[in-house]
Amino acid sequence: MRGCLGRWLSRAWPWPRLPLWLAVIGPGIITANVDNDPGGITTYSLAGARFGYGLLWTLIPVTVALILVQEMCARMGVVTGKGLSDLIRERFGVRWAFYSLLALVIANVGNVLAEFAGIAAAGQIAGVSKHLSVPLSALFVWWLAIKGSYRSVERVMLVGSAVYLAYVVSGLLTGPHWGTVTRALVVPTWSFQADYLSMLLAVAGTTITPWMQYYLQSSIADKKLKPETYALTRWDVVIGCVLTNVVAFFIIVACAETIHRQGLVIESAADAAVALEPLAGDWAAGLFAFGLFNAGLLSASILPLATAYAICEGLGWETGLNHGFREAPAFYGIYTGLIVLGAGLILLPGAPLLPIMYWSQVVNGILLPVVLILMLRLVNNRRLMGAHVNGPGLNLAAWATVVLLIACTVLFVLSSLWPGLLVAGGVAHGPLPE
Amino acid sequence: MALYLSDLQGAWVLDRSGRRVGRLEDLVVRQVGQTADTTGLVVRHGRRLGYWPLAVVATVAPGVIRLQAAGPGGGPPPDGEVWLVRDLLDAQIVDMTGARVVRVNDVVLDDQPERLVVAGVDVGLWGLLRRLGWAAPARWLASFLGWRAMETFIPWADLAPIPKGPLPGPLAISLDRLKQFHPYDLAEVVEAMGWQQRQSLCHTLSDPQLAKLLHESRPAMQAAMLDEMGPARVARVLAAMAADDIADLVADLPPARAQALLATLPPDRAGMVGHLLSYAADTAGGLMTTEMLVMPQTATVTAAVRRLRAQPLAAETANEIHLVDREGRLTGVVSMRHLLLAPGHARLASIASPVPATVYGHTPLARIVDLIGRYRPQTVPVVDGGRRLLGVVSSTDALTLACLPKTDDRG
Numbered sequence: 001m002r003g004c005l006g007r008w009l010s011r012a013w014p015w016p017r018l019p020l021w022l023a024v025i026g027p028g029i030i031t032a033n034v035d036n037d038p039g040g041i042t043t044y045s046l047a048g049a050r051f052g053y054g055l056l057w058t059l060i061p062v063t064v065a066l067i068l069v070q071e072m073c074a075r076m077g078v079v080t081g082k083g084l085s086d087l088i089r090e091r092f093g094v095r096w097a098f099y100s101l102l103a104l105v106i107a108n109v110g111n112v113l114a115e116f117a118g119i120a121a122a123g124q125i126a127g128v129s130k131h132l133s134v135p136l137s138a139l140f141v142w143w144l145a146i147k148g149s150y151r152s153v154e155r156v157m158l159v160g161s162a163v164y165l166a167y168v169v170s171g172l173l174t175g176p177h178w179g180t181v182t183r184a185l186v187v188p189t190w191s192f193q194a195d196y197l198s199m200l201l202a203v204a205g206t207t208i209t210p211w212m213q214y215y216l217q218s219s220i221a222d223k224k225l226k227p228e229t230y231a232l233t234r235w236d237v238v239i240g241c242v243l244t245n246v247v248a249f250f251i252i253v254a255c256a257e258t259i260h261r262q263g264l265v266i267e268s269a270a271d272a273a274v275a276l277e278p279l280a281g282d283w284a285a286g287l288f289a290f291g292l293f294n295a296g297l298l299s300a301s302i303l304p305l306a307t308a309y310a311i312c313e314g315l316g317w318e319t320g321l322n323h324g325f326r327e328a329p330a331f332y333g334i335y336t337g338l339i340v341l342g343a344g345l346i347l348l349p350g351a352p353l354l355p356i357m358y359w360s361q362v363v364n365g366i367l368l369p370v371v372l373i374l375m376l377r378l379v380n381n382r383r384l385m386g387a388h389v390n391g392p393g394l395n396l397a398a399w400a401t402v403v404l405l406i407a408c409t410v411l412f413v414l415s416s417l418w419p420g421l422l423v424a425g426g427v428a429h430g431p432l433p434e
Numbered sequence: 435m436a437l438y439l440s441d442l443q444g445a446w447v448l449d450r451s452g453r454r455v456g457r458l459e460d461l462v463v464r465q466v467g468q469t470a471d472t473t474g475l476v477v478r479h480g481r482r483l484g485y486w487p488l489a490v491v492a493t494v495a496p497g498v499i500r501l502q503a504a505g506p507g508g509g510p511p512p513d514g515e516v517w518l519v520r521d522l523l524d525a526q527i528v529d530m531t532g533a534r535v536v537r538v539n540d541v542v543l544d545d546q547p548e549r550l551v552v553a554g555v556d557v558g559l560w561g562l563l564r565r566l567g568w569a570a571p572a573r574w575l576a577s578f579l580g581w582r583a584m585e586t587f588i589p590w591a592d593l594a595p596i597p598k599g600p601l602p603g604p605l606a607i608s609l610d611r612l613k614q615f616h617p618y619d620l621a622e623v624v625e626a627m628g629w630q631q632r633q634s635l636c637h638t639l640s641d642p643q644l645a646k647l648l649h650e651s652r653p654a655m656q657a658a659m660l661d662e663m664g665p666a667r668v669a670r671v672l673a674a675m676a677a678d679d680i681a682d683l684v685a686d687l688p689p690a691r692a693q694a695l696l697a698t699l700p701p702d703r704a705g706m707v708g709h710l711l712s713y714a715a716d717t718a719g720g721l722m723t724t725e726m727l728v729m730p731q732t733a734t735v736t737a738a739v740r741r742l743r744a745q746p747l748a749a750e751t752a753n754e755i756h757l758v759d760r761e762g763r764l765t766g767v768v769s770m771r772h773l774l775l776a777p778g779h780a781r782l783a784s785i786a787s788p789v790p791a792t793v794y795g796h797t798p799l800a801r802i803v804d805l806i807g808r809y810r811p812q813t814v815p816v817v818d819g820g821r822r823l824l825g826v827v828s829s830t831d832a833l834t835l836a837c838l839p840k841t842d843d844r845g
Binding site: 080081082086089090091093094095097098222223224225226228315316318383384 | 523524525526534536537538539557562565566598599627628629632654655657658661662
C-alpha cells in the first residue's frame with residue numbers, strides 16, 4: 001500500500017518546473033482551506049479539549065481518505081472537463097442527478113447556517129451583536145459574487161487563512177511532549193465511550209463532505225487543466241489535503257495542551273479561544289474571533305456559489321455571474337436563497353438551530369456514500385476516462401475507504417437520529433451563538 | 435402521433451402472443467439527411483441486452499410495445515450506432531437557432547406509419563418534471579394557479595449534440611454548422627465541450643476563425659487552447675490577430691507563458707505588443723491598436739487608393755485614414771466615404787476633417803467614453819506630448835469595455 005502510494009505520488013516532483021506549478025496551483029488548496037470552516041475549527045477544538053490526544057491518530061487515516069477521494073475528483077475534472085453533477089446527470093440520468101442535488105441543497109443550507117453561526121460567534125467575542133454581524137456579512141458575501149470580484153477577494157481571504165498559523169505557533173509554544181504526541185498520532189487508541197465515538201465520527205464527517213467533491217471538480221474543469229499537467233494538479237490536491245489536516249493537528253494539540261490539561265470545558269466559542277493564549281496572551285480571544293470570522297466568510301462566500309453552479313450545471317440551466325438575473329433566474333435564485341436562508345435562520349428568534357444543523361448533518365451523511373459510490377463508478381468508466389481509470393491497487397484502496405466512510409457515516413447518522421445510541425452529552429457540530 | 439422517450443423507457447416489450455420479452459432499454463437511431471429514424475429497439479432481459487429491428491415492431495405506445503415476432507431472443511445490439519438514451523438523453527446540445535448550450539430533458543418521437551422519427555428534444559421544465567414523474571401533479575397545480583404550460587421544444591434539424599464522453603461518439607457534433615456562429619457564441623459552446631472535442635473543432639477552424647475564437651474566450655480557455663495548438667499553429671494564429679488583441683491575450687497569461695508567446699512574434703510586432711502592454715488595461719494606451727492607416731497629408735487620393743489596395747488592412751480601424759505631417763504630428767482624418775467621392779488628383783489634406791479630440795496613453799476609459807459620447811467618432815487617436823500619433827482606440831472597443839460587467843467569470 002505505501003509503496004503503491006509512493007510510486008503514485010512520485011511521478012513528478014513539481015519544483016524543477018516552479019512557474020508551471022504556480023499556474024496550476026489553486027483548486028485543491030482553496031477547497032482544503034474552505035474545508036477548515038467554523039464547523040471544522042469547532043470540531044477539532046472540541047476533540048482536543050475533551051479527549052486530549054485521544055483522537056489525534058484519526059488524522060492520518062482521514063488525510064489518506066481525503067486525498068484518495070479528492071484525487072479521483074480532480075482526475076475526473078481534468079480528463080472529462082466536466083463537473084461532477086454534469087457527469088452524474090449524463091451517466092446515471094436525471095433522477096440520480098436531481099435527488100442527489102436536492103440532498104446537496106438541504107445539506108448545504110445547514111452548512112451555510114454553520115458558517116454564519118461562526119460569524120455570529122466571532123462577532124459576539126468581539127462584542128458585536130449577531131443582528132449586526134450576520135446581515136452585514138451576508139450582504140457583503142452576496143454583493144461580492146454579484147459584483148463578480150469574489151475571486152480576488154477569495155485570494156485575500158486565503159491570505160487571511162494564514163491566521164491558522166497562530167494555532168501552529170500556539171501548539172509549538174505550549175511545549176508538548178513530542179514523544180507522546182507522535183505516539184498518539186501513530187498508535188490508534190480506541191474507546192467505546194459514546195462521546196469518543198461520536199467525536200471520532202464528527203472529525204471524519206467535518207473533514208470529508210459531499211460539497212467538496214462537487215466544488216473541487218467544477219473548479220478544476222473550469223480552469224481547463226489538461227491531462228498532461230495532471231501530476232501538478234495532483235500535488236495541488238495532496239498538499240491541500242495535508243495542509244488542512246496539519247492545521248487540524250495543531251488545533252487539537254493546542255487545545256489538548258491548554259483546555260484539556262487545565263480540565264476546562266468548552267461551553268461557548270470564547271472558551272475555545274483559550275487554546276491561543278500561549279501565543280497571544282490577552283489577545284487570544286481577538287485572534288480566535290478573527291480566525292473564525294475569516295473562515296466563516298470564506299466558506300459562506302464559496303458554498304452557496306458552488307451549490308448554485310452544481311445544480312444549474314446538472315439540470316441544464318443557465319449558470320454564471322456574467323448572465324444577469326433575467327437570463328439565469330434559477331442560478332441567482334438558488335444562490336440568494338441559500339444565503340438568505342442560512343443567515344436568516346440564525347437571526348430568527350427561537351429558530352430550532354440545533355435540529356436544523358443535526359438534520360443537515362444527517363443529509364450530509366446520507367449524501368456522502370451516494371456521491372462516493374457514483375464517483376467510483378464514474379472514475380472506473382472506460383468510455384469516460386479511457387486510460388485514466390483507477391488501477392486495481394487504487395481501486396482496492398478507494399473501495400476500502402468508501403466502505404469505511406460509509407460505516408462511519410451510517411454510525412454518524414444513526415447517532416444523530418437517536419442521540420441516546422452513542423452520545424451521552426451531545427456534540428455540537430458547529431459553534432452556536434448563545 | 436407524438437411520443438416521449440421518457441414514456442417508452444422501461445416499457446414492457448411483449449411478443450406476438452403477449453408474453454414479456456423484457457423492458458425497453460434504448461432506441462437505436464440513424465441519421466438520414468435532416469431526420470433521424472429509429473432503426474430498432476434494445477430490450478433488457480435480466481442482464482442480457484437484445485436488439486429487435488423496427489420492422490418486427492407492431493405497435494408503440496406509452497408503457498407498452500408489441501412485437502410481431504415470437505419468443506425471447508433478439509440479435510446483439512449495434513454498439514457503434516446512436517442510442518437515444520445512452521448518447522442523447524441528458525446530454526448537452528447546442529440550440530442552433532438560439533446559439534446556446536442546453537441539456538436534453540426528453541426526446542420527442544413522431545410515430546408515423548412504418549417509421550419512428552426523432553422529431554426533436556424537450557429542454558424545458560416540463561420535460562424535467564415528466565422524467566421525475568411529477569408531471570401530473572405539476573400540471574394540476576399549474577392549471578389550478580392558471581399558469582400556462584410552456585413547452586420548450588427544439589426540432590432535430592436545429593440542434594447539434596455535444597457527445598457525453600471525451601471521446602468522439604457516434605453522435606459527433608456537426609462542426610461545419612458551428613463555424614457559422616459568431617465567435618462570441620462559439621466561445622460559449624466551446625466552454626461546454628471536453629478537451630478532445632475542443633481540439634478537433636480548433637483543428638477544423640481557419641487561422642482567422644481561431645484567432646477570433648481565442649479573442650472571445652476566457653483566460654483559462656485561452657491558455658488551454660494555446661497549449662493545444664502547437665508552436666507552428668500559434669504563430670499562424672497570432673499573425674491573424676490585431677496587435678491590441680494579442681496584447682489582451684498576453685496580459686491574461688502567467689508571466690512566463692506571456693514571455694514565451696512574445697518571443698514567437700516577429701520583432702517589430704513583439705515591440706508593438708510590448709509597448710501596448712506597458713499601459714494599464716483601462717487606459718487609452720491599453721485599449722489602442724497600432725494597426726491603423728496613416729498617410730502623409732500631402733498624398734493624393736489616387737496614391738492613397740493605390741496604397742490601400744496594395745496593403746489592405748483587415749482591422750476595424752481601417753475605415754479612416756489618419757493624416758500626419760512631416761514630423762508625424764496628427765493633422766486630420768479622412769473617412770472612406772470622403773476618399774471615394776473625391777477626385778483622384780485632390781490632396782488628402784484638402785478633403786480631411788479636423789480631429790475633434792485626441793487622448794494621451796494614460797487617459798482613463800471614462801474620459802474616452804465621454805469624448806465618444808460628445809463627438810461620436812469612429813476612432814479616438816492617441817498622441818504623445820508632441821501630438822505625434824501613437825495609435826487609435828476604436829470606439830466600439832472602448833464602449834464594449836465600458837459596458838461589460840466587471841466579472842472575472844468571463845471577460
